[in-house]
Amino acid sequence: MNATRPANERFYSIIPAGGIGSRLWPLSRAEAPKFLHDLTGSGNSLLRDTWDRLAPISGEQRIMVVTGRAHRAAVEKDLPELADPNVVLESEPKDSSAAIGLAAAILMKREPDVIIGSFAADHVIKDNRSFVRAVREAIAAADAGYIATIGIEPDEPAIGFGYIHCGGEIEIDRAPSAMLVESFVEKPKLATAQQYIASGDYLWNAGMFIARADVLLEQLGQAQPALLAGLLELADAWDTPARGAVVDRVWPELTKIAIDYTVAEPAAAAGRLAVIPGHFSWDDVGDFASIAKLHAGGRKADLAILGGNRRILADDATGVVISQSKRLIALIGVENIVVVDTEDALLVTTTAHAQRVKSVVDALKLGGSSDVL
Amino acid sequence: MNATRPANERFYSIIPAGGIGSRLWPLSRAEAPKFLHDLTGSGNSLLRDTWDRLAPISGEQRIMVVTGRAHRAAVEKDLPELADPNVVLESEPKDSSAAIGLAAAILMKREPDVIIGSFAADHVIKDNRSFVRAVREAIAAADAGYIATIGIEPDEPAIGFGYIHCGGEIEIDRAPSAMLVESFVEKPKLATAQQYIASGDYLWNAGMFIARADVLLEQLGQAQPALLAGLLELADAWDTPARGAVVDRVWPELTKIAIDYTVAEPAAAAGRLAVIPGHFSWDDVGDFASIAKLHAGGRKADLAILGGNRRILADDATGVVISQSKRLIALIGVENIVVVDTEDALLVTTTAHAQRVKSVVDALKLGGSSDVL
Numbered sequence: 001m002n003a004t005r006p007a008n009e010r011f012y013s014i015i016p017a018g019g020i021g022s023r024l025w026p027l028s029r030a031e032a033p034k035f036l037h038d039l040t041g042s043g044n045s046l047l048r049d050t051w052d053r054l055a056p057i058s059g060e061q062r063i064m065v066v067t068g069r070a071h072r073a074a075v076e077k078d079l080p081e082l083a084d085p086n087v088v089l090e091s092e093p094k095d096s097s098a099a100i101g102l103a104a105a106i107l108m109k110r111e112p113d114v115i116i117g118s119f120a121a122d123h124v125i126k127d128n129r130s131f132v133r134a135v136r137e138a139i140a141a142a143d144a145g146y147i148a149t150i151g152i153e154p155d156e157p158a159i160g161f162g163y164i165h166c167g168g169e170i171e172i173d174r175a176p177s178a179m180l181v182e183s184f185v186e187k188p189k190l191a192t193a194q195q196y197i198a199s200g201d202y203l204w205n206a207g208m209f210i211a212r213a214d215v216l217l218e219q220l221g222q223a224q225p226a227l228l229a230g231l232l233e234l235a236d237a238w239d240t241p242a243r244g245a246v247v248d249r250v251w252p253e254l255t256k257i258a259i260d261y262t263v264a265e266p267a268a269a270a271g272r273l274a275v276i277p278g279h280f281s282w283d284d285v286g287d288f289a290s291i292a293k294l295h296a297g298g299r300k301a302d303l304a305i306l307g308g309n310r311r312i313l314a315d316d317a318t319g320v321v322i323s324q325s326k327r328l329i330a331l332i333g334v335e336n337i338v339v340v341d342t343e344d345a346l347l348v349t350t351t352a353h354a355q356r357v358k359s360v361v362d363a364l365k366l367g368g369s370s371d372v373l
Numbered sequence: 374m375n376a377t378r379p380a381n382e383r384f385y386s387i388i389p390a391g392g393i394g395s396r397l398w399p400l401s402r403a404e405a406p407k408f409l410h411d412l413t414g415s416g417n418s419l420l421r422d423t424w425d426r427l428a429p430i431s432g433e434q435r436i437m438v439v440t441g442r443a444h445r446a447a448v449e450k451d452l453p454e455l456a457d458p459n460v461v462l463e464s465e466p467k468d469s470s471a472a473i474g475l476a477a478a479i480l481m482k483r484e485p486d487v488i489i490g491s492f493a494a495d496h497v498i499k500d501n502r503s504f505v506r507a508v509r510e511a512i513a514a515a516d517a518g519y520i521a522t523i524g525i526e527p528d529e530p531a532i533g534f535g536y537i538h539c540g541g542e543i544e545i546d547r548a549p550s551a552m553l554v555e556s557f558v559e560k561p562k563l564a565t566a567q568q569y570i571a572s573g574d575y576l577w578n579a580g581m582f583i584a585r586a587d588v589l590l591e592q593l594g595q596a597q598p599a600l601l602a603g604l605l606e607l608a609d610a611w612d613t614p615a616r617g618a619v620v621d622r623v624w625p626e627l628t629k630i631a632i633d634y635t636v637a638e639p640a641a642a643a644g645r646l647a648v649i650p651g652h653f654s655w656d657d658v659g660d661f662a663s664i665a666k667l668h669a670g671g672r673k674a675d676l677a678i679l680g681g682n683r684r685i686l687a688d689d690a691t692g693v694v695i696s697q698s699k700r701l702i703a704l705i706g707v708e709n710i711v712v713v714d715t716e717d718a719l720l721v722t723t724t725a726h727a728q729r730v731k732s733v734v735d736a737l738k739l740g741g742s743s744d745v746l
Contacts, residue, residue, distance in 0.1 A: 026703075311742075315733060316726075328718040328745045330399075330733050333726030337707075339719075345701040346714060348721055353689075353706030360688060360703045369684075372701045 007143035008136065010115045012107050013054040016099040017047055017067040017075060017121035018090070022361045023287040023354065026345035027307075027322055029373050035121035036074055039285050040294065041306055046285070047121045048078050053128055054119060055081075057135050064088060064107065065121075066099045085239070091251055096259040097227060098251075100209070101220050105235035108213035115142045117210040118259075123284050124294060130280035137276040138210035140174035146274035147211040147219060147267045149181065151203025152282045157193035160286055160355075162186055162205040164275055172274070181273040184265055203275060206282050209263065216263060219272070223262040227255045287354035288338040292320040303331070309341070319351055345372040380516035381509065383488045385480050386427040389472040390420055390440040390448060390494035391463065395734045396660040396727065399718035400680075400695055402746050408494035409447055412658050413667065414679055419658070420494045421451050426501055427492060428454075430508055437461060437480065438494075439472045458612070464624050469632040470600060471624075473582070474593050478608035481586035488515045490583040491632075493657070497667060500653035507651040511583035513547035519647035520584040520592060520640045522554065524576025525655045530566035533659055533728075535559055535578040537648055545647070554646040557638055576648060579655050582636065589636060592645075596635040600628045660727035661711040665693040676704070682714070692724055718745040 021027075021034025028034040035047040042049060047065075054063055060081045066088040067075050076082060088103055100118045107114045117135060125131050138148035151164040167180035184205060188196065196202035209216070221228035230250045237246035267273040283290050295304030303314050309323035317331035323341040331337060338354060340347040349357065364373055394400075394407025401407040408420040415422060420438075427436055433454045439461040440448050449455060461476055473491045480487045490508060498504050511521035524537040540553035557578060561569065569575035582589070594601035603623045610619035640646040656663050668677030676687050682696035690704035696714040704710060711727060713720040722730065737746055 026701075313733060313736065313740075315729065315736075327716070328399075328737070328742060330718070330720045330722075330730075330737075332720070332722035332729050332733060334710075334721055334723060337721060339721055341719060343700070345703070346712075346719070347703045347705070348707055348710065348712055349703075349705035350707060356688065356705050357703075360686060360705060363686065363688075364701070364703075367686075369701060 005113065007115055007139050010113050011058050011139050012114050012116050013058040013063040014100060014103040014116050014118040015050055015063060015065045015121045016096060016118060017065055017071065018093055018099060019122065021122060022358045025357055025361045026342045026347055026372060027340050033071065036078065039291055039306065040124055045078055046124065047075065050119060050121050051079050053125060053131060057132055064103050066090065066103050068093060091247060094251065094254045095256040097220060097224065097257045097262045098254045100259055101217060101231045102234055104213040104216050105231045106238045108217065109235045109238065114213045115139055115210065116213050116216065117208065119208050123206065123282060125280055125282050127280035130278065134276045134278040135210065137175040137177060141172050141178050141274040141276065142211045144172045145215060146272055147209060147215060147263065148274045148276060149264065150206060150208045150278045151275045152206050152278045154197055154202065154204050157190060157197045158204065159187055159190055159193050163188065163196055163202045164205050166201050166203060166275055170274055175276065177277055178274045180271060181268040181275045183268055184260065203277055204282065209259065219267050220262045223266050224255055224257065230254050287357065288320055289351035289354035292351050295320065378486065380488055380512050383486050384431050384512050385487050385489050386431040386436040387473060387476040387489050387491040388423055388436060388438045388494045389469060389491060390438055390444065391466055391472060392495065394495060395731045398730055398734045399715045399720055399745060400713050406444065409451065412664055412679065413497055418451055419497065420448065423492060423494050424452055426498060426504060430505055437476050439463065439476050441466065464620060467624065467627045468629040470593060470597065470630045470635045471604065471627045473632055474590060474604045475607055477586040477589050478604045479611045481590065482608045482611065487586045488512055488583065489586050489589065490581065492581050495658065496579065497656045497658050498653055503651065503653035507649045508583065510548040510550060510649040514545050514551050514647040514649065515583045515585055517545045518588060519645055520582060520588060520636065521647045521649060523579060523581045523651045524648045525579050525651045527570055527575065527577050530563060530570045531577065532560055532563050532566050536561065536569055536575045537578050539574050539576060539648055543647055548649065550650055551647045553644060554641040554648045556641055557633065576650055582632065592640050593635045596639050597628055597630065603627050660730065661693055662724035662727035665724050668693065
């Protein structure tokens with residue numbers, strides 16, 4: 001390896017842009033997944049915002065996007081700077097171990113000493129400077145041989161996120177706030193979440209992983225040797241004329257498994273997972289309640305209006321309305337309402353029932369209404 | 374007058390089909406007023422249901438419809454049996470005294486001994502046999518010289534309707550249940566409505582008037598002599614080539630006033646207004662809460678679905694959804710919700726706020742959004 005390059009110059013961003021975001025139906029759907037939407041009112045898609053956040057860190061020539069074949073055109077339109085060799089297309093979704101692992105393997109083949117950082121395409125982050133500071137520390141921790149993650153300082157006992165249980169501090173040069181990860185915990189009940197917050201030992205798991213590619217893949221291979229072998233075979237062929245044939249043969253056989261199980265949890269158990277606390281506001285925008293909260297700015301009496309349609313008349317209404325149509329929308333006396341108005345489907349619910357949207361999508365699937373999914 | 378014809382044979386139905394029904398926006402609007410909609414799920418418009426209710430009483434050759442010029446085509450399509458001389462078109466709305474008064478005057482010109490009955494085009498009645506019985510009694514009362522109305526036996530202390538305060542019984546042949554009307558009272562507060570119900574002396578005012586045309590017009594002329602003169606002038610010219618010119622000159626000058634003030638209240642004060650109690654279920658379907666109630670059939674947990682679109686998925690939803698689109702509509706966890714989905718406008722409110730729809734329509738008018746009104 002060429003260890004003479006500084007860690008920051010060896011850094012490469014990976015954006016896995018997959019996942020429909022079923023809880024955001026009918027806005028998000030197979031043809032228009034969550035990451036392609038502007039859910040913040042910034043005027044940019046979440047993917048574009050992610051790109052803009054990472055470009056100053058790795059440089060725009062060093063961002064790789066992993067997405068489905070169906071989204072290639074939309075992604076390339078959204079990210080005209082995206083270099084062709086940095087587009088990795090999945091023929092079918094194989095979950096995050098395969099998506100991130102393949103990107104890491106391709107990059108390692110090209111640059112054996114590469115440090116990769118994987119960041120979801122559909123999360124919202126405010127305060128980019130704090131984000132950059134945290135990523136820089138994570139890169140330093142990765143350079144020191146750790147698999148690093150960034151845990152978000154919670155501002156409330158959220159029950160919609162997983163948590164990271166932090167252990168002792170670690171001494172790492174240029175990563176002064178690094179701690180060991182004791183364990184990952186699933187979405188808790190409220191009382192448990194409140195205990196987490198009170199203890200001060202827990203951070204939200206934002207699913208960001210920063211590591212040397214070789215370290216990440218070695219860890220993955222311990223849990224899933226066959227998956228690693230497939231990924232390395234794909235990476236060997238990737239920049240050669242054999243790519244197509246190897247993809248067709250190998251990709252369909254890969255095990256579908258989240259990177260949490262193949263890398264994050266085993267690494268934590270092995271004492272090689274470091275966490276950098278992120279002092280910035282973060283949300284995975286998992287449902288319409290998140291969107292409403294994101295836009296309320298702390299004001300409970302707010303109605304968030306998203307989606308381009310500005311012909312909305314609200315009389316004593318709070319919640320969120322997202323309209324892609326040109327119809328006039330009148331809301332009267334509805335609290336915490338969620339109205340999502342698309343060309344072929346309309347959703348009316350409340351922020352309290354936002355999590356149930358997924359079950360409707362499941363019912364539509366079963367009921368043969370895939371035309372609107 | 375030809376008093377040899379029995380009263381029932383002298384009877385003529387008048388259906389004033391005016392009024393947009395602003396509280397039912399965006400379903401009802403200038404181009405698609407309330408009476409043209411199927412609000413009962415019968416498959417027929419309210420106008421058509423009104424026609425079908427009256428045809429057995431007066432015969433379909435003896436039903437006159439007064440409507441706006443803009444609605445002529447829709448009305449004639451809905452009522453193919455409607456005879457051409459029985460269509461009275463208003464060049465502009467002039468309220469119920471002019472509409473009903475003109476119809477009465479035209480009919481009196483054609484048949485001096487005619488008994489007219491006026492029935493709104495946009496009310497809902499169940500139990501046609503009881504309706505027919507009440508109308509027959511009202512015709513007998515009219516034949517005896519009274520202005521008659523049909524008051525609805527209340528089944529709850531409604532605050533959305535006006536009430537009729539009944540006085541003593543009157544002896545009229547073939548109208549055994551006729552009583553004098555003591556007075557009309559406006560929509561009461563709940564406590565007052567409860568007293569009304571407890572007393573047993575009050576009926577709902579359904580705005581039905583049955584009278585000899587000459588009696589009705591004479592009463593109207595006492596309150597509004599100029600209006601009566603205009604109506605008689607119009608009636609004189611109606612079946613002649615002069616109609617157009619006289620309409621253009623006279624109609625715009627007519628006083629705009631409800632028949633309640635020119636006929637009903639003065640006749641009650643003069644002791645010449647008879648009321649027949651109607652033992653049938655009636656509703657003026659004044660707002661979306663009425664529609665929800667109409668369809669709930671007493672079951673509070675019901676979701677009424679109207680408007681042709683059957684692609685509606687409800688998970689724990691009550692209230693009413695009316696959709697004219699082909700979009701899939703999903704409702705999750707919304708109680709007493711009102712969703713009205715039209716091509717160019719969407720309303721989301723609750724049954725509790727149904728009366729506020731009119732204020733939104735007013736706001737749209739002021740805001741220059743007449744394209745959706």
